[in-house]
Amino acid sequence: MRVGDFSVEVVPYREGRVRELDSGHVLARPGQVYRLRLRNHGPLNAVAAIDIDGKSVTDSGLVLRPWSVTELERPVRNGEQGRFTVIAEGNERVFGPDGGRDNEALGVIRTAFRRELPRASSLDDVPDHVASFDRPAPRTFDPEPPRRPSRFSPEWSPPMNVAGAPLVDRIPAHRRRLVEESIESAAGTGLTGQSDQEFVPMHLGPLETEATVITLRITIGSEAALQDDSPRALRSDRVPERPAARP
Numbered sequence: 072m073r074v075g076d077f078s079v080e081v082v083p084y085r086e087g088r089v090r091e092l093d094s095g096h097v098l099a100r101p102g103q104v105y106r107l108r109l110r111n112h113g114p115l116n117a118v119a120a121i122d123i124d125g126k127s128v129t130d131s132g133l134v135l136r137p138w139s140v141t142e143l144e145r146p147v148r149n150g151e152q153g154r155f156t157v158i159a160e161g162n163e164r165v166f167g168p169d170g171g172r173d174n175e176a177l178g179v180i181r182t183a184f185r186r187e188l189p190r191a192s193s194l195d196d197v198p199d200h201v202a203s204f205d206r207p208a209p210r211t212f213d214p215e216p217p218r219r220p221s222r223f224s225p226e227w228s229p230p231m232n233v234a235g236a237p238l239v240d241r242i243p244a245h246r247r248r249l250v251e252e253s254i255e256s257a258a259g260t261g262l263t264g265q266s267d268q269e270f271v272p273m274h275l276g277p278l279e280t281e282a283t284v285i286t287l288r289i290t291i292g293s294e295a296a297l298q299d300d301s302p303r304a305l306r307s308d309r310v311p312e313r314p315a316a317r318p
Contacts, residue, residue: 075283077110077182078112078285079108080107080110081180082108083103083106084105088103089105094311094312095287095310096253096287096288098292098297099157099290099291100292100294100297101158101291102156102157102158104154106154107142107143107155108140109135110135111135111137111184112138113138115189116134117135117184117185119132119135119183119184121133121183122176122179122181123179123180123259124171124178125174125175128148129143129202130147131202132185133202134273135184145262147270151262152262153266155260156261156263157259158259159258160177162261165259166259177313178259179286180288182285184282184285185283188279202272204270205268205269254291254292254296255290255291255292257315258289259289260289288312288313
């Protein structure tokens with residue numbers, strides 16, 4: 072999903088398949104190991120603060136260079152080396168005694184991006200923000216060519232219809248049913264295996280006050296839905312709904 076100068080995508084690690092729906096739900100099978108592909112399409116440094124299942128996995132933030140792509144495969148914190156892995160709701164070992172059923176944020180991946188403000192002169196070159204920078208990048212991508220700054224504001228949202236409701240509300244009922252039928256149950260994220268991804272501290276100057284926020288929600292998808300390659304339609308700036316908790 073892309074909003075303005077930033078985008079977030081859940082991608083499988085090595086093998087498997089995930090699929091993002093127009094509702095913001097991301098379908099995956101239990102045990103799927105994944106990465107978060109973060110893109111900065113703009114000309115300024117930015118810091119991404121990421122919460123998964125309602126908990127921060129980036130502490131003070133992850134730095135994204137201009138026109139860059141970074142894939143995050145584990146929490147930035149020291150001592151947590153496991154890779155992000157999809158775990159179905161009900162796993163008490165991972166989510167605690169309730170198995171995650173009482174966690175409304177289960178499955179939510181919330182990423183808040185804030186740009187580093189341009190500096191008027193070298194006299195302003197006094198760092199006041201410390202974040203982490205991915206080193207080395209797990210994969211390399213060709214950077215996008217420089218473009219004019221985005222016309223979108225930091226808090227861009229989908230166009231509104233004449234009644235003032237987001238366009239997502241105009242998705243036909245049969246499309247909404249397809250979303251419901253594609254989801255088997257709620258899911259969250261655990262850590263499995265071992266990641267060698269490393270991070271180093273990086274100093275930045277002041278950041279913009281308002282953040283650009285992108286929210287996805289991981290769910291357990293049916294095998295049939297995961298094989299469906301039909302094009303995605305509209306997206307909403309709302310938090311994707313949580314599937315009903317199951318016994």
